[in-house]
Amino acid sequence: xxxxxEKGKDTWKLDISKGYNAVTGKRxxxxxxxxxxxxxxxxxxxxxRMTKYxxxxxxxxxxxxxxxxxxxxxxxxxxxxxxxxxx
Numbered sequence: 085x086x087x088x089x090e091k092g093k094d095t096w097k098l099d100i101s102k103g104y105n106a107v108t109g110k111r112x113x114x115x116x117x118x119x120x121x122x123x124x125x126x127x128x129x130x131x132x133r134m135t136k137y138x139x140x141x142x143x144x145x146x147x148x149x150x151x152x153x154x155x156x157x158x159x160x161x162x163x164x165x166x167x168x169x170x171x
Contacts, residue, residue: 096125
């Protein structure tokens with residue numbers, strides 16, 4: 085799990101890694117700090133994994149808002165009509 089409590093603080097930290105860059109060899113990493121609650125951090129984790137990295141294995145923790153946004157993005161990528169996307 086990439087959600088941890090920060091040392092000496094009452095806030096949470098989100099740390100997501102998506103492997104290494106094939107060209108540079110550097111680690112692909114996303115860090116967000118100072119999240120107030122653990123629940124909020126877990127929701128952000130699933131949101132960023134799905135939207136930023138395309139990792140849909142964390143759908144278990146996703147809300148309907150996140151799933152709707154993903155569906156709209158996929159429809160735009162497939163160049164569907166605006167009337168289809170909004171329905």
